Amino acid sequence: MIGPKSVLTSAAGRLAPKVIQSAPGVTTTVVRQALHHAIVGVGPLPGAAKAAEKHLKDHDGDVELAVKHIIDNHVRLAGVGGFATNIGGVVTTAITLPANITGMAIIQCRMVAAIAHLRGYDLTDPRVRNGILLTLLSEEKVGKQIQEKRIPAPPMAIATAPSYDRAVDAIVAAEVAQELLSRVTGRGMISMAAKRIPLVGGVVGAGADGWMTYQIGRYASRELLPRRAEEA
Secondary structure, X not given: OOOHHXXXXXXXXXXXXXXXHHOHHHHHHHHHHHHHHHHHEEOOEEOHHHHHXXXXXXXXXXXXXXXXXXXXXXXXXXXXXXXXXXXXXXXXXXXXXXXXXXXXXXXXXXHHHHHHHHOOOOOOOHHHHHHHHHHOOOHHHXXXXXXXXXXXXXXXXXXXXXXXXXXXXXXXHHHHHHHHHHHHHHHHHHHHHXXXXXXXXXXXXXXXXXXXXXXXXXXXHHHOOOOOOXXX
């Protein structure tokens, strides 16, 4: 039997591509802006590399322990909806993605970029930036999109490609924008139904954001393998 949550999520998945088609330049631009702010810093959040180095120092140079705590820290940030919305508002205008989408994208991009930095990736490299964005789709979605030939390769292969292919930029940004819209639209529809029960709506939103951020963090940790200095 198909439950109401499945029906709502499915409806959101059908709605998101239509929104993307109506304003592809706007949505992909916001995705790129979110990545940029995640890497250089925005508002109260320092940039990804700076945050990564602090975690590394706090854990006596243990990279893998620092990675674990980076994930835990960003899961907590993702669970604080108001914080994510305020961060998103920095790069959101009336005609772009809602602040809750951009805020969550910044938090998740920052987490993955921090992991990538600790694993030896150059955050200024456009190939690495595409790999970071691609992890936001989640491992399951990346596998499906590769099978359907909508994206060319998994995140690490994109990040370490022999040469930079500008055409990959638009493909990756469009897929990520569509996925983010699908998630937030679906969560919003479910939360609207949940609001009939006191406090449930907020718990649903925070739980969904935190869980997805955790899944993305674990995927990034498995996917972005350490690189030697001469490979970076």
